[in-house]
Every structure is written in C-alpha cells, then in structure tokens.
Amino acid sequence: MDYKNKSARNDAGDPGTSLNFIEQIIQEDVRAGKNDGRVHTRFPPEPNGYLHIGHAKAICLDFGSAEKFGGKCNLRFDDTNPIKEETEYVESIKEDIHWLGFDWEGREFHASDYFDRLYDFALDLIRRGLAYVDDQGSEEIAAQKGTPTKPGTESPYRKRSVEENMDLFTRMNSGEFDEGSRVLRAKIDMSSPNMHMRDPVIYRILKRAHHRTGNKWHVYPMYDFAHGQCDYFEGVTHSLCTLEFEVHRPLYDWLVDRLKTGDYRPRQIEFNRLNLTYTVMSKRKLQELVMLKLVSGWDDPRMPTLSGLRRRGYTPESIRRFIKSIGYTKFEAINDVALLEHAIRDDLNLKVPRVFAVLNPVKLIITNYPDDRLEEMEIINNPEDESMGSRRVPFSRELYIEKDDFMEDPPKKFFRLGPEREVRLKGGYIIKCTGFKKDESTGEVAEIYCTYDPETKSGGSAANRKVKGTLHWVSAKHALNAEVRLYDRLFDHPDPAGQKNRDFKEFLNPDSLKILASCKIEPSLADVKPQDKFQFQRVGYFCVDKNSKQGNIVFNRTVPLRDTWGKLAKK
RNA sequence: UGCUUCGUGGUGUAAUUGGCAACACGUCUGACUCUGGAUCAGAAGAGUCCAGGUUCGAGCCCUGGCGAAGCAACCA
Numbered sequence A: 001m002d003y004k005n006k007s008a009r010n011d012a013g014d015p016g017t018s019l020n021f022i023e024q025i026i027q028e029d030v031r032a033g034k035n036d037g038r039v040h041t042r043f044p045p046e047p048n049g050y051l052h053i054g055h056a057k058a059i060c061l062d063f064g065s066a067e068k069f070g071g072k073c074n075l076r077f078d079d080t081n082p083i084k085e086e087t088e089y090v091e092s093i094k095e096d097i098h099w100l101g102f103d104w105e106g107r108e109f110h111a112s113d114y115f116d117r118l119y120d121f122a123l124d125l126i127r128r129g130l131a132y133v134d135d136q137g138s139e140e141i142a143a144q145k146g147t148p149t150k151p152g153t154e155s156p157y158r159k160r161s162v163e164e165n166m167d168l169f170t171r172m173n174s175g176e177f178d179e180g181s182r183v184l185r186a187k188i189d190m191s192s193p194n195m196h197m198r199d200p201v202i203y204r205i206l207k208r209a210h211h212r213t214g215n216k217w218h219v220y221p222m223y224d225f226a227h228g229q230c231d232y233f234e235g236v237t238h239s240l241c242t243l244e245f246e247v248h249r250p251l252y253d254w255l256v257d258r259l260k261t262g263d264y265r266p267r268q269i270e271f272n273r274l275n276l277t278y279t280v281m282s283k284r285k286l287q288e289l290v291m292l293k294l295v296s297g298w299d300d301p302r303m304p305t306l307s308g309l310r311r312r313g314y315t316p317e318s319i320r321r322f323i324k325s326i327g328y329t330k331f332e333a334i335n336d337v338a339l340l341e342h343a344i345r346d347d348l349n350l351k352v353p354r355v356f357a358v359l360n361p362v363k364l365i366i367t368n369y370p371d372d373r374l375e376e377m378e379i380i381n382n383p384e385d386e387s388m389g390s391r392r393v394p395f396s397r398e399l400y401i402e403k404d405d406f407m408e409d410p411p412k413k414f415f416r417l418g419p420e421r422e423v424r425l426k427g428g429y430i431i432k433c434t435g436f437k438k439d440e441s442t443g444e445v446a447e448i449y450c451t452y453d454p455e456t457k458s459g460g461s462a463a464n465r466k467v468k469g470t471l472h473w474v475s476a477k478h479a480l481n482a483e484v485r486l487y488d489r490l491f492d493h494p495d496p497a498g499q500k501n502r503d504f505k506e507f508l509n510p511d512s513l514k515i516l517a518s519c520k521i522e523p524s525l526a527d528v529k530p531q532d533k534f535q536f537q538r539v540g541y542f543c544v545d546k547n548s549k550q551g552n553i554v555f556n557r558t559v560p561l562r563d564t565w566g567k568l569a570k571k
Numbered sequence B: 001u002g003c004u005u006c007g008u009g010g011u012g013u014a015a016u017u018g019g020c021a022a023c024a025c026g027u028c029u030g031a032c033u034c035u036g037g038a039u040c041a042g043a044a045g046a047g048u049c050c051a052g053g054u055u056c057g058a059g060c061c062c063u064g065g066c067g068a069a070g071c072a073a074c075c076a
Helices: A021-031 A053-068 A087-100 A111-127 A138-144 A162-174 A223-234 A243-259 A283-291 A306-312 A316-326 A337-351 A564-570
Strands: A040-043 A072-077 A108-110 A131-134 A183-186 A201-205 A219-221 A238-242 A267-271 A361-366 A375-380 A390-395 A398-402 A422-425 A430-438 A445-453 A469-471 A480-487 A513-521 A533-536 A540-544 A553-560
Touching: A021 A053, A021 A238, A021 A267, A040 A053, A040 A223, A040 A238, A053 A072, A053 A087, A053 A238, A053 A306, A053 A316, A072 A087, A072 A111, A072 A223, A087 A306, A087 A316, A108 A111, A111 A131, A111 A162, A111 A183, A111 A219, A111 A223, A131 A162, A162 A201, A162 A219, A183 A243, A201 A223, A219 A223, A223 A238, A223 A243, A238 A243, A243 A267, A306 A553, A316 A337, A337 A533, A337 A540, A337 A553, A361 A513, A533 A553
Parallel strands: A040 A072, A072 A108, A238 A267, A361 A445, A422 A469, A480 A553
Antiparallel strands: A131 A183, A183 A201, A201 A219, A361 A398, A375 A390, A422 A430, A430 A445, A480 A513, A533 A540, A540 A553
16 A cells, blocks of 8 residues: 555654554545544444453554544444343443543444434335345355355345335334344345455344343344444544454445445544464453353453453553554564563553562571561662652561572572571661571471671661672561462463464463462551552562452562563573 | 455564665663662664566565465354
8 A cells, every 4th residue: 555655754763653554544634634634533342241452452543543633532332233232341341441541522322322323224225226135044145145266146035126125124123023034135246256245234133122222123233234334423534443344344335335425434444453472362262261260250360351451450551552562553463462561560660669578488587686676677669769758667586588589509690598698688687697497397498597787787887788689578577468369371372372273271371370378568568459559579560459458468460570580590 | 266455583563755674572791789670781683475677776666476364144
C-alpha cells in the first residue's frame, strides 16, 4: 500500500508522538477532508467474557487514535447473539476499560439498540431484490457454498419473489418457524472468490431471550449484517479491527454502500492481534482453563485477562506503555512477555516503596547483641524517589534472613553469608558468621550465629567499610506472618497454542504457582490493603491479593527483580 | 492448488522524495551501589525471504519465485 511512505515519519525512538500505519491513514483521511474531517472510532466488545490484554491493544488504538485527532470513541457492545451474551459481562468490561484509563463519555451503545433499524434495512434489501429467505438447513447451505477453491452453487430459493420473501421473513420474526428452519440471505455472488460474498446469511431465527431486548425478537442479525451498519448509524469514521476480518471488508462495504444516503461512509481498517510468548489469548482456551479449574478463575493472577493482570499487580500505565511499545502492524507477531515484564518493573521501580520480606526464613542470632535491646533502624522507602521518605524498622538479637542467603560451603561468586564471612544487614550492621546449627532430622540449616560490629551501624562512624553483600532481614520478635504466592508464567513453552497436533494444556508450567505460607514480613505492613504494591527488597514486586485480610495477609508476586545471580546460579 | 494479507538482528518496531539499516526488549562486558535491583558506559547480534531488473545508489520501485497466516458457523 502506498500510505506507508506517504505521511508522518515513524520515529521508533519516540513512540509517543509517532503515528502507526492506521493513524497515518486517519491523518490522510482528515487532510483529504473525508467525512468532513471527523475522526470517530468505536470499541466493540461482545459481552460474552472478560477482557484480556489483547483487547487492551484494541482499546488503546480505538480510544488513543480518536484522542490524537481530537475525535471521539464510542463503546459499543456487539450483542447480536443472545445465546452467548450476558449483562454480567457488560459491567466487567466497562470496569476494565475505565481501569485502563479510557472513557467513552457516555456514548455507550449496543448493537441491540439498532435491531429495529437493522430489521428495516433487511426489509429494504428484500424489496430491492437483494435478499431472500432460504428454507434450507445449515448443512445444505454449507454444501452449496463451495470451498475457497471451488465456486458455490445457487440456492433453489434464490429466485423467490419479493412478496414471498417479505411474507416469510416477517413470519420468521413473528415466531412462526423453528430455529434453523429458515434464514435470510443477502443476494450477492455465489461464485465470488471471497467466501463471505457467497450469499451470506444475514438473519437467523433464535427463540431466545436477549439480555436487553427480552423476547421482542425471534430473528437476530449476524455480525456481518450489524457491524458496518452500526458504525454508520453512530457516525463512526474509522472502524478498527483485527486482521481476520480482512476478508469481511468487501461485505462490510457492500452493505454500507446499500445503506448510506450521502457521502459519509465508515471505513474498516485491520491490524494485527496481540500474541504473547508463554501465553494463550483466545477466549475459548482461557475459558477452558477456567472450566477445568486449571486456574482459580478469570482473575487468576496468571491469566492474561485485565482482571488477572490487575490482581497480579500490573498497573494500567504499565499495560498502556507495553502496548505502545509493541506497535500496530499487519504482521502477525508474537511478542516477548519479557517486554511486558520490563514495562511493569519500570513503572513500579519509580512508584512503589521498598520493604523487607523474608520468603524462606531461617533464624539468624547475633550472639553479642543484648537480648533485651531493641533498635529502630531508619530505612529509605524508595531510593528512586526521595519524597517517599523513610520508615523505622525494629532490629533485635534474633532476626530472620533468607535461607538462600546462607551457604555452608559457598562458591567464589556467592556474595552472601557463609562461615567466617561478613555481610551487611541493610540499614543495620555489618555481621560476621561465627557458626550455624543444623536440624538433625532434615539436615537443613536451622540457625545461623553471628556477631555484629557496633561501629558499622548505617550512618555510623565505620559505616563506610565495604563488604561484598547486603541482606534484607526482619526482626523475629516483631515480624508478621504472611502468605506469599509466587506466580510464574502459566506455560513453559513460548508458543503453547501454536504446536501442531499438541494440545496447549500439555505445556502448562507445573511451577506456575508456589505458595509460601509462612513468610516473615516487617511490621509496617500490618495494615496493607488489597492492591497495595511493594518491592520486597532484593526479591521482586508484590501486590496485596484481593482476599488478603488483616492478620491473614496474602501477597501475589507480580514479577521478580532482574536477577543476575539467579542466572549465574543456574549455569 | 482460489481469494486476501504478510515476510527487516533472538523478539518486536522504525527507516522522510530511493541515500551509511535505527530504536526498544533480551543477551553479554565493565563502572557504581548499604537491593547481585536501579543507574551509567560499552559489546555482540541483521545487510532486510530468494532470484533477476531499473538506478550512480534499492529494505523501499519493477518482474518472477519461495514461505507463512486468514477465509468454506444460522459465532464475533
């Protein structure tokens, strides 16, 4: 296409001001004065499930491009199939869009708002000899449709009179006929190379209550017969959708052309869907995970749903930034989750306070520290942001540190605690390990003994002495107990859904969730509330779970910190 | 053996009228550090699916191949 080279420069280094290929098209349309230079988009979810990060990509484009050109974006529920749709989903979808940071300014519509006008348009097509009632079943119609490589054959009902078609279609809607017994078809071209133009079904009989129109209708329009027309009714100028609708576009145009009266005409443009490594995105597959209880629900923190990501601790800013960074093209890409993880680390790094939490505790006893002494160490909340201030953390003779931070026989590159080694306790003293005790039955290290150097207190006279490592800690006497859920990628294959002859569930990561029931966290965390976010110093970013309660605190790991030691240790 | 669309470092995106293929993530060094985080400095990594052609010059234009995806719901 020629628009690629025509307009605004796309500066990869500055995605904030650059225009993707769709926005370039919009810009050209505006400059050419099409549709009076208006820009009006829409986000058209079907209310049959929860929004996922793929929808976020569409939302950012629909609302984002409208905003860029001073236009509007409608929210339109594509509710033409009463079998699959429910009010419950309408509410969750609206919540998720708002959470992401977008607003439709009251322009909430439903395809079902237009059922009367759509029906009238169908009658109009019949009158014009452009639609007919077909009495055949779905199998016969499918057989006559041909295949992508073979043309179809015309239905025996194709030449019905206008009067008969009017009569039949009206009676279809009055409930006289059974579901599946008749459909209304557009009369286009059974030998078209485009399957969608071979007399597509535009209305079917469905004797179901619709979540908004109740039992008013017995016929419901198909997607193809609703979408473009709804765009037209709403004054939408640019109807953005994913690549698989490319072949629908001629039908979209055919219908709009027969509906429109003036120069105004909506235009469909397609972009690539979001794919993420180690993730499945299709609604069907996500639903399967939920139904089979392979995850705890639609908002399981491992799910790519917006509710799942939210519960996991992702911020709307991080998701928007991620989406901005991957761009919109016509290439079916598979994006590295590492980029998503980078986006959330980058965001949280600046925003979130650091705290001490020991996930796998082992007791550390400072043998030369008085048993009855208590100090309060002043600890900076976020070295990236002075305005976040500091807090006091109790320090005493018995502490907990991470099991992983001690090795009986440490290798050279291990910069932490081992016999005779020195480390700094972050915000406290430099300590030296003098011994340890093992649990006789398990053989695991049960207690570690050390001495501290009183001169080395943070900010003190000998505080500048360098040691190799710095450990986080909590005071045993003052620590709170917490449950910490360590989430990892749900799948251990980069493309679980794309393996021929293999079911995606074969690639589930058995270690995608590890629950640590007795973690020790610093006492300042006593009153945390769901959605509170922290960096557990040296460990990762964590978010308070929605079911967390005072006295029964639950954290979800959003993402671990980058860990060069972890990589080294694996080698 | 149809129609539509797409092929640029490992991944994704960019490259103005045809002008030294750039940016981000990831990877690897090093510096700094009271987080093995962050930050900073640097490196490796593609010659743009292939073959021709036009041109002083092609990722971009032309021709021909090859490969991949979507399309045969009364789903959206």
